[in-house]
Amino acid sequence: MPGKKSPDAGSVLESARESVQNGFMRLKYFWLIPLVFWGVVVGASFRWNWHQLDQQVFETAANHGRDIFRMVEAMRLWNSLHGGLYVVQSEMTPPNPYLDVPERDPVTTSGKKLTMVNPAYMTRQMSGTILEQTGIRVRITSLKPINPGNQADPWEASALRRFEQGLKEYAEVLPGENALVRYMAPLVTHQACLTCHAKQGYRVGDIRGGISVSFAAAPIEAAIIPHRKTVLFGHILSWAGLVLLTIYAMRRIRTHVAALERARAEQEQLVELRTAELRAEAGERRQAESQLRHLVDSTSGGIIGVDAEGSCLVCNPMAARLLGLAETQMLHGAQLAPILAGRSPKLASMLLNALDGVPRAEEAVSVAVGTETNLSVEVRVDPIVESGHVMGAVISLVDATERQARQREIWRQANFDHLTGLANRSLFLDRLERTLALQARAGRTAAVLFIDLDGFKPVNDRYGHATGDAVLIEVARRLSSAVRSTDVAARFGGDEFVLGVADVASKQDVAYLAQKVLDAINAPYRIGDIRAELSASIGIALFPEDQQTTDMLLAASDEAMYHAKQAGKARCCYYAQGQFRSSL
Numbered sequence: 001m002p003g004k005k006s007p008d009a010g011s012v013l014e015s016a017r018e019s020v021q022n023g024f025m026r027l028k029y030f031w032l033i034p035l036v037f038w039g040v041v042v043g044a045s046f047r048w049n050w051h052q053l054d055q056q057v058f059e060t061a062a063n064h065g066r067d068i069f070r071m072v073e074a075m076r077l078w079n080s081l082h083g084g085l086y087v088v089q090s091e092m093t094p095p096n097p098y099l100d101v102p103e104r105d106p107v108t109t110s111g112k113k114l115t116m117v118n119p120a121y122m123t124r125q126m127s128g129t130i131l132e133q134t135g136i137r138v139r140i141t142s143l144k145p146i147n148p149g150n151q152a153d154p155w156e157a158s159a160l161r162r163f164e165q166g167l168k169e170y171a172e173v174l175p176g177e178n179a180l181v182r183y184m185a186p187l188v189t190h191q192a193c194l195t196c197h198a199k200q201g202y203r204v205g206d207i208r209g210g211i212s213v214s215f216a217a218a219p220i221e222a223a224i225i226p227h228r229k230t231v232l233f234g235h236i237l238s239w240a241g242l243v244l245l246t247i248y249a250m251r252r253i254r255t256h257v258a259a260l261e262r263a264r265a266e267q268e269q270l271v272e273l274r275t276a277e278l279r280a281e282a283g284e285r286r287q288a289e290s291q292l293r294h295l296v297d298s299t300s301g302g303i304i305g306v307d308a309e310g311s312c313l314v315c316n317p318m319a320a321r322l323l324g325l326a327e328t329q330m331l332h333g334a335q336l337a338p339i340l341a342g343r344s345p346k347l348a349s350m351l352l353n354a355l356d357g358v359p360r361a362e363e364a365v366s367v368a369v370g371t372e373t374n375l376s377v378e379v380r381v382d383p384i385v386e387s388g389h390v391m392g393a394v395i396s397l398v399d400a401t402e403r404q405a406r407q408r409e410i411w412r413q414a415n416f417d418h419l420t421g422l423a424n425r426s427l428f429l430d431r432l433e434r435t436l437a438l439q440a441r442a443g444r445t446a447a448v449l450f451i452d453l454d455g456f457k458p459v460n461d462r463y464g465h466a467t468g469d470a471v472l473i474e475v476a477r478r479l480s481s482a483v484r485s486t487d488v489a490a491r492f493g494g495d496e497f498v499l500g501v502a503d504v505a506s507k508q509d510v511a512y513l514a515q516k517v518l519d520a521i522n523a524p525y526r527i528g529d530i531r532a533e534l535s536a537s538i539g540i541a542l543f544p545e546d547q548q549t550t551d552m553l554l555a556a557s558d559e560a561m562y563h564a565k566q567a568g569k570a571r572c573c574y575y576a577q578g579q580f581r582s583s584l
Contacts, residue, residue: 034246042239049231053224060220062171065183065213069169072126072138072211073187076119080193085122086114096121098147119193120147123211135215140187142209156212159184163207179217186210302377302397304336308390310355312336322377322397347379347395354381354393376401417491419469420476428490432500433550435488436543445504446543449514450557451479453495453521454535454569463530470527471534478520483513498554504542507574514538514572522570535570537561546575 079085086106087093095105095115104116117125120140127138141152143160152160159170163186171183186207193208202208302319306312312334323343340348346365359382378398384391415427423431432448439446453475460468472495479489479497488500499517504510521536539561547553556575564573 034243034250038239038242038246042235042242046231046235049235050228053228053231057217057220057224058171058173060223061173061181061217062169062183064215064220065171065181066169066185068136068138068213069183069185069211072123073185075126076123076187077190079117079119079122080190084116084118087117089113089115093117093125120150124149137212137214139212139214140209141212142187145209150209152209155182156184156210159212160186160207160210163210173217179221180214181217181220182212182214184210184212302395304395304397305384305392306336306351306355306395307392308355310335310337310351313392318399319395319397322399344377347381350379350381351393351395354383354395355390357383357385357390359383417476420473420491422476422480422497423488423490425490425492428488428492428498428500429550429554431488432553435500435502436548436550436553439502439543440548444502445545447499447501447504447510448541448543448553448557449499449501449510449517450539450541450554450561451497451499451517451521452537452561452565453497454537454565456495456534459532459534463527463532467527467530467532471525471532474525474527475521475534478523479517482516482520498557507542510540510542511572514540518570518572537564537569538572539564539575540572541575 084101089095089105093115096118099116099118099121101116101118106114108114123138123140127140131137139150139156141150141156141160143152143157145151155172159167162170169183169185171181174180174182187209189202189204189206189208191204193202302322303314303316304312304319305314312332315332323339337348337351340351344365350365359380365377365379376399380396381393382396383393415424416422417424435446438444456468456471459471472491475495475497476489476491479499483489483499483501486502490498490500492498499513501510501513517538518536521534525532525534539557539559541547541553541556541560543553547556560573560575564571567573
């Protein structure tokens with residue numbers, strides 16, 4: 001119409017932008033936005049500053065512990081460089097029973113008895129005075145102490161192992177009602193230290209122990225409290241001020257926007273009526289597409305859709321991951337069969353068959369997702385058929401790697417001893433059954449050695465189950481080392497072990513193996529600082545000479561073992577139709 005101009009694209013876009021802004025300002029609870037926004041910003045600032053104060057507490061505590069350590073270490077070094085110092089013997093300072101040096105306890109010309117105070121003794125004496133006067137606990141400790149009183153506690157032992165790996169110092173603030181600062185640094189072996197510690201095998205430069213310093217964290221934390229209050233109240237005031245200013249500005253903008261909306265309401269009404277139907281239709285379409293996309297992308301399996309020509313139309317993220325692709329866009333519009341062929345020829349063949357109208361399902365297909373990585377994937381490929389014509393295909397992929405791993409783990413737990421890793425009774429019987437069948441067909445001899453440990457119960461009762469378990473693990477290791485890869489070793493429970501030996505050439509070979517097992521088990525066991533000695537009683541039954549079935553062969557070897565124990569233990573005994581003879 002004359003006198004009227006059609007709105008150009010720029011004005012339409014500007015109108016749309018203003019509509020969005022106005023809609024934002026019309027929100028009923030718009031004041032929540034500055035609350036949340038400034039809460040996040042100020043909260044992040046508060047958290048950073050609070051962390052800096054925590055770091056200041058830690059650094060102050062570490063410096064305090066470091067200074068105490070350096071003073072103690074300086075006095076120790078002075079003592080060490082002077083070859084120790086002599087003091088008058090007293091009830092407070094008796095001779096050091098752990099100091100093995102010449103002239104430890106001389107007597108003066110006036111008859112006073114002196115005793116040498118080496119650096120370690122001096123440190124222990126000083127620590128009592130320091131604790132009494134300051135409340136600070138100083139300990140000298142080691143993983144291999146000469147004095148049992150210097151044995152490291154768990155925290156100190158952990159720090160000492162870190163020092164051996166190269167750590168220079170270790171500090172920690174232990175939280176709790178009575179927060180504690182713990183600091184520790186290593187003791188490095190000097191030439192003067194070898195007078196006392198050379199017999200332990202230490203050399204110059206070795207870390208032979210450490211000094212730990214412990215004191216209350218409360219005084220340090222108390223000094224930071226005013227700063228914490230300042231940070232807390234400062235951030236609260238800042239947040240409140242920013243929120244109030246932002247709300248005030250937004251209210252002013254909202255009032256202005258409301259006035260503008262009322263002025264052009266009549267003009268926009270006609271446009272909204274004419275475009276309402278189109279907008280609703282477009283919104284429904286976008287919503288449907290979005291829901292479909294979310295449905296496809298959120299499924300736990302991979303989905304790929306191709307057209308009749310084999311070009312990829314749809315690919316969700318899981319499918320891209322299972323095919324080893326960085327992103328789904330790498331497949332969109334591409335010919336899928338050549339890409340699949342490089343990862344799994346079987347999968348590419350299934351796709352081509354589906355495009356010919358033949359559906360295929362496979363339990364698992366190996367897919368190469370890298371130069372050295374393969375995934376086990378359950379696959380189904382179905383054609384999309386419309387009016388008798390193939391319009392494309394859908395590929396469904398499910399990662400089967402974890403399921404197969406769980407199945408393998410279930411099988412391992414069902415067939416192997418959880419403590420030693422040897423075969424359990426069920427797996428041993430199965431393998432022995434197969435071995436006997438093979439030996440029978442080949443006309444060969446097999447043997448079963450039933451092993452029961454002598455003296456294990458006293459070790460377990462005296463040192464505890466943890467030490468007992470460690471001994472059983474070591475026995476299993478020795479048994480595995482003593483037998484061939486074709487033989488099978490098993491633990492039947494408690495301290496009972498069984499060996500199944502195939503292709504036995506003669507009884508002398510069995511005797512040699514039994515003696516080898518006895519020697520291995522009889523060797524001393526060192527578990528930490530504990531030294532234990534065990535022996536074993538072994539019963540031997542031969543197939544087919546003694547028994548022909550698995551159960552009877554086991555029963556015969558068990559009975560022979562029982563007679564070996566009756567004969568004095570630490571020996572082998574053969575089963576021979578009720579007559580038993582020892583190999584020792």
